[in-house]
Amino acid sequence: MSRTEVVVYANGELLAAAAAARLVTRIVDIQAAKGSASVGLTGGGTGIAVLRELKESSARDAIDWSRLDLYWGDERFVPADSDERNEKQAREALLDHVPLDPKRVYAMAPSDGEFGDDVDAAAAAYAEVLAANASADGTDDGSGVPAFDIMMLGLGGEGHTASVFPDSPAVHDTGHSVVAVRDCPKPPPTRVSLTLPAIRRAREVWLMTAGEAKAEAVSLALSGADETQVPVSGARGYRRTLWLLDRTAAGKLTKVYQTPNA
Numbered sequence: 001m002s003r004t005e006v007v008v009y010a011n012g013e014l015l016a017a018a019a020a021a022r023l024v025t026r027i028v029d030i031q032a033a034k035g036s037a038s039v040g041l042t043g044g045g046t047g048i049a050v051l052r053e054l055k056e057s058s059a060r061d062a063i064d065w066s067r068l069d070l071y072w073g074d075e076r077f078v079p080a081d082s083d084e085r086n087e088k089q090a091r092e093a094l095l096d097h098v099p100l101d102p103k104r105v106y107a108m109a110p111s112d113g114e115f116g117d118d119v120d121a122a123a124a125a126y127a128e129v130l131a132a133n134a135s136a137d138g139t140d141d142g143s144g145v146p147a148f149d150i151m152m153l154g155l156g157g158e159g160h161t162a163s164v165f166p167d168s169p170a171v172h173d174t175g176h177s178v179v180a181v182r183d184c185p186k187p188p189p190t191r192v193s194l195t196l197p198a199i200r201r202a203r204e205v206w207l208m209t210a211g212e213a214k215a216e217a218v219s220l221a222l223s224g225a226d227e228t229q230v231p232v233s234g235a236r237g238y239r240r241t242l243w244l245l246d247r248t249a250a251g252k253l254t255k256v257y258q259t260p261n262a
């Protein structure tokens with residue numbers, strides 16, 4: 001059975017620090033239980049702030065970084081050295097500072113990588129990586145997507161998550177795990193993204209966001225809005241969906257949620 005939980009923090013800084021602490025605990029518990037853990041990373045302000053907090057935390061040494069598989073929920077299809085790239089931001093914030101096994105860091109291709117500017121090929125290649133890993137780790141249910149332990153995601157004020165935007169081809173795609181995304185309303189316009197069905201292969205989805213601009217989308221998603229109009233509504237973990245919000249992002253919720261020190 002899947003459960004939804006909402007935790008509200010006083011501000012975005014506290015949210016990022018608390019999410020980083022939560023991530024350490026969860027990864028350590030998962031590694032203790034089954035040897036290794038898999039985590040999907042997100043771009044965006046809050047997602048990168050969480051990684052920065054983790055880098056600064058001495059508790060990060062509790063994680064066995066060599067037994068961690070890292071994926072991305074989406075990537076901006078730009079050159080490898082572009083500051084807009086989610087992977088580059090994640091590396092600077094955390095990944096370059098911890099002893100990861102480079103073979104277990106599964107980045108999506110940049111626009112100057114092995115597939116050149118062919119974004120469809122980049123998406124197809126990532127789908128192949130997911131399928132190979134799902135088969136290797138024994139979690140393939142026929143979808144070709146591993147059962148990620150934790151998928152971290154952000155969201156946009158218009159309701160996008162990963163790079164799945166409202167009423168876009170990606171949100172209507174139920175036949176692929178990874179898609180090329182063009183003409184994004186938010187720049188950069190070309191991206192690679194997991195689809196909603198692939199996201200739902202995660203045991204836990206953590207939706208993390210701060211700011212008043214996100215309040216409407218948060219409220220719509222938690223009221224069960226149609227995922228084709230509010231894609232984040234369809235981002236659910238099959239065991240748990242955890243919303244980590246600051247007070248302003250939670251500002252349009254009518255129900256009272258757990259609010260530590262908020």
Ligand SMILES: O=C1O[C@H](COP(=O)(O)O)[C@@H](O)[C@H](O)[C@H]1O
Pocket residue numbers: 042043044045046047074075076086153154155156161162163186209
């Ligand atoms: O472009 C993106 O935006 C979203 C949300 O970012 P935010 O800065 O508004 O929090 C993010 O989830 C996604 O990974 C990223 O590519």
